[in-house]
Amino acid sequence: MKLTAETKLFLGIFAITGILLTIAMIVMTKPAKPVSKELLTANAMRTIGPKDAPIWLVEFSDFQCPACSQFYPAVKQLTEKYKDSLFFVYRNYPIPSHKMALPAARAAEAAANQGKYWEMHDALFIGQAELSESFITTKATELGLDMEKFIADKQSSTVQTYIDADVSLGESIGVNATPTFYLNGNKLQLNTVNDLIVAVEAAITSTK
Secondary structure, three states: OOOOOHHHHHHHHHHHHHHHHHHHHHHHHHHOOOOOOOHHHHOOEEEEOOOOOOOEEEEEEOOOHHHHHHHHHHHHHHHHHOOOOOOEEEEEEOOOOOHHHHHHHHHHHHHOOOOOOHHHHHHHHHHHHHHOOHHHHHHHHHHOHHHHHHHHHHOOHHHHHHHHHHHHHHHHHHOOOOOEEEEEOOOOOOOOOOHHHHHHHHHHOOOO
Protein backbone atom coordinates (compact mmCIF):
# COMPACT_ATOMS: atom_id res chain seq x y z
CA MET A 1 0.00 0.00 0.00
CA LYS A 2 1.39 3.40 -0.95
CA LEU A 3 1.69 5.79 1.96
CA THR A 4 0.69 9.40 1.58
CA ALA A 5 3.01 12.20 2.62
CA GLU A 6 0.69 12.97 5.55
CA THR A 7 0.79 9.34 6.75
CA LYS A 8 4.58 9.27 6.50
CA LEU A 9 4.74 12.44 8.56
CA PHE A 10 2.54 10.97 11.29
CA LEU A 11 4.55 7.75 11.34
CA GLY A 12 7.74 9.75 11.63
CA ILE A 13 6.34 11.75 14.55
CA PHE A 14 5.22 8.54 16.31
CA ALA A 15 8.65 6.97 15.80
CA ILE A 16 10.47 10.02 17.19
CA THR A 17 8.06 10.21 20.13
CA GLY A 18 8.70 6.55 20.89
CA ILE A 19 12.46 7.08 20.85
CA LEU A 20 12.20 10.12 23.13
CA LEU A 21 9.99 8.23 25.59
CA THR A 22 12.45 5.33 25.65
CA ILE A 23 15.36 7.70 26.36
CA ALA A 24 13.35 9.43 29.10
CA MET A 25 12.54 6.11 30.76
CA ILE A 26 16.20 5.07 30.70
CA VAL A 27 17.26 8.38 32.26
CA MET A 28 14.53 8.28 34.91
CA THR A 29 15.28 4.70 35.97
CA LYS A 30 19.06 5.16 36.02
CA PRO A 31 20.32 5.21 39.65
CA ALA A 32 21.49 8.63 40.79
CA LYS A 33 25.23 8.99 41.22
CA PRO A 34 26.25 8.90 44.90
CA VAL A 35 27.27 12.21 46.45
CA SER A 36 30.83 12.18 47.72
CA LYS A 37 31.59 11.94 51.42
CA GLU A 38 33.90 14.92 51.10
CA LEU A 39 31.01 17.09 49.94
CA LEU A 40 28.29 15.77 52.23
CA THR A 41 30.39 15.96 55.38
CA ALA A 42 32.43 19.06 54.58
CA ASN A 43 32.81 21.35 57.62
CA ALA A 44 30.23 19.28 59.51
CA MET A 45 30.29 19.93 63.25
CA ARG A 46 27.10 18.16 64.36
CA THR A 47 28.26 14.58 64.15
CA ILE A 48 28.08 11.33 66.10
CA GLY A 49 30.43 8.37 65.77
CA PRO A 50 33.88 7.86 64.27
CA LYS A 51 34.56 9.79 61.08
CA ASP A 52 36.34 6.78 59.58
CA ALA A 53 33.40 4.43 60.21
CA PRO A 54 32.59 2.18 57.22
CA ILE A 55 28.99 3.42 57.11
CA TRP A 56 28.01 7.08 57.12
CA LEU A 57 24.58 8.66 57.24
CA VAL A 58 23.75 12.30 56.55
CA GLU A 59 20.38 13.81 57.45
CA PHE A 60 18.98 17.15 56.25
CA SER A 61 16.34 18.01 58.81
CA ASP A 62 13.98 20.62 60.24
CA PHE A 63 13.14 20.84 63.95
CA GLN A 64 9.51 21.75 63.20
CA CYS A 65 8.98 19.08 60.53
CA PRO A 66 6.53 16.38 61.77
CA ALA A 67 8.17 13.68 59.64
CA CYS A 68 11.61 14.59 61.02
CA SER A 69 10.29 14.14 64.54
CA GLN A 70 8.94 10.70 63.58
CA PHE A 71 12.38 9.66 62.29
CA TYR A 72 14.20 11.13 65.30
CA PRO A 73 13.83 8.05 67.60
CA ALA A 74 15.09 5.74 64.85
CA VAL A 75 18.14 7.91 64.21
CA LYS A 76 18.90 8.02 67.93
CA GLN A 77 18.47 4.25 68.16
CA LEU A 78 20.82 3.65 65.23
CA THR A 79 23.54 6.03 66.42
CA GLU A 80 23.52 4.45 69.88
CA LYS A 81 23.38 0.84 68.68
CA TYR A 82 26.09 1.27 66.05
CA LYS A 83 28.22 3.89 67.75
CA ASP A 84 31.45 2.22 66.59
CA SER A 85 30.48 1.54 62.97
CA LEU A 86 28.21 4.43 61.99
CA PHE A 87 29.19 8.05 61.36
CA PHE A 88 26.14 10.34 61.52
CA VAL A 89 25.94 13.94 60.33
CA TYR A 90 23.01 16.25 61.08
CA ARG A 91 22.48 19.12 58.63
CA ASN A 92 20.11 22.03 59.21
CA TYR A 93 17.45 22.46 56.54
CA PRO A 94 14.71 24.68 58.06
CA ILE A 95 11.72 24.96 55.74
CA PRO A 96 10.59 28.62 55.35
CA SER A 97 6.93 27.73 55.89
CA HIS A 98 7.79 26.35 59.34
CA LYS A 99 7.99 29.56 61.37
CA MET A 100 9.83 28.03 64.33
CA ALA A 101 12.22 25.90 62.28
CA LEU A 102 14.90 28.56 61.89
CA PRO A 103 14.66 29.86 65.49
CA ALA A 104 14.97 26.26 66.69
CA ALA A 105 17.99 25.62 64.50
CA ARG A 106 19.60 28.81 65.79
CA ALA A 107 18.86 27.71 69.37
CA ALA A 108 20.53 24.34 68.82
CA GLU A 109 23.60 25.98 67.30
CA ALA A 110 23.74 28.50 70.16
CA ALA A 111 23.55 25.64 72.66
CA ALA A 112 26.46 24.00 70.82
CA ASN A 113 28.64 26.95 71.80
CA GLN A 114 28.17 25.80 75.40
CA GLY A 115 28.66 22.11 74.67
CA LYS A 116 24.96 21.24 74.75
CA TYR A 117 24.06 20.79 71.08
CA TRP A 118 22.69 17.25 71.24
CA GLU A 119 20.84 17.94 74.47
CA MET A 120 19.03 20.86 72.81
CA HIS A 121 18.58 18.87 69.57
CA ASP A 122 16.83 16.08 71.49
CA ALA A 123 14.70 18.48 73.54
CA LEU A 124 13.48 20.27 70.41
CA PHE A 125 12.34 17.07 68.72
CA ILE A 126 10.83 15.55 71.84
CA GLY A 127 8.90 18.75 72.56
CA GLN A 128 8.13 19.65 68.96
CA ALA A 129 4.38 20.02 69.63
CA GLU A 130 5.17 22.81 72.10
CA LEU A 131 7.81 24.55 69.99
CA SER A 132 7.89 28.29 70.66
CA GLU A 133 10.33 30.95 71.80
CA SER A 134 9.22 30.45 75.41
CA PHE A 135 9.71 26.68 75.08
CA ILE A 136 13.24 27.23 73.76
CA THR A 137 14.04 29.60 76.63
CA THR A 138 12.72 27.09 79.15
CA LYS A 139 14.81 24.26 77.70
CA ALA A 140 17.93 26.43 77.60
CA THR A 141 17.40 27.26 81.26
CA GLU A 142 16.85 23.59 82.16
CA LEU A 143 20.11 22.72 80.39
CA GLY A 144 21.91 25.18 82.63
CA LEU A 145 23.04 27.45 79.81
CA ASP A 146 24.44 30.91 80.37
CA MET A 147 21.33 32.68 79.13
CA GLU A 148 23.01 35.96 78.24
CA LYS A 149 25.48 34.13 76.02
CA PHE A 150 22.79 31.83 74.65
CA ILE A 151 20.59 34.74 73.56
CA ALA A 152 23.51 36.58 72.00
CA ASP A 153 24.75 33.48 70.14
CA LYS A 154 21.23 32.64 68.95
CA GLN A 155 21.07 36.03 67.25
CA SER A 156 24.64 36.00 65.92
CA SER A 157 25.63 36.09 62.27
CA THR A 158 28.07 33.23 62.91
CA VAL A 159 25.24 30.87 63.81
CA GLN A 160 23.16 32.03 60.83
CA THR A 161 26.11 31.56 58.48
CA TYR A 162 26.55 27.95 59.61
CA ILE A 163 22.86 27.20 59.06
CA ASP A 164 22.93 28.93 55.66
CA ALA A 165 25.89 26.77 54.63
CA ASP A 166 23.90 23.62 55.43
CA VAL A 167 20.92 24.89 53.43
CA SER A 168 23.11 25.86 50.48
CA LEU A 169 24.70 22.42 50.45
CA GLY A 170 21.28 20.78 50.48
CA GLU A 171 20.02 22.96 47.65
CA SER A 172 23.13 22.25 45.58
CA ILE A 173 22.49 18.49 45.63
CA GLY A 174 18.73 18.67 45.14
CA VAL A 175 17.34 18.37 48.66
CA ASN A 176 13.74 19.62 48.51
CA ALA A 177 12.07 18.01 51.50
CA THR A 178 12.77 16.96 55.06
CA PRO A 179 13.98 14.66 56.29
CA THR A 180 16.32 13.70 53.47
CA PHE A 181 18.88 10.99 54.20
CA TYR A 182 22.05 10.00 52.35
CA LEU A 183 23.53 6.61 53.21
CA ASN A 184 27.13 6.30 52.02
CA GLY A 185 26.30 9.05 49.54
CA ASN A 186 23.16 7.43 48.15
CA LYS A 187 19.91 9.33 48.59
CA LEU A 188 17.41 7.07 50.33
CA GLN A 189 13.83 6.73 49.12
CA LEU A 190 11.94 6.00 52.34
CA ASN A 191 8.26 5.24 52.82
CA THR A 192 8.41 4.41 56.52
CA VAL A 193 10.71 4.94 59.49
CA ASN A 194 11.48 1.23 59.45
CA ASP A 195 12.84 1.59 55.90
CA LEU A 196 15.65 3.72 57.33
CA ILE A 197 16.49 1.18 60.01
CA VAL A 198 16.51 -1.65 57.47
CA ALA A 199 18.74 0.28 55.04
CA VAL A 200 21.32 1.23 57.67
CA GLU A 201 21.43 -2.23 59.25
CA ALA A 202 21.79 -3.88 55.85
CA ALA A 203 24.70 -1.59 55.03
CA ILE A 204 26.39 -2.33 58.35
CA THR A 205 25.83 -6.08 57.97
CA SER A 206 27.45 -5.95 54.52
CA THR A 207 30.70 -4.71 56.06
CA LYS A 208 31.04 -7.66 58.43
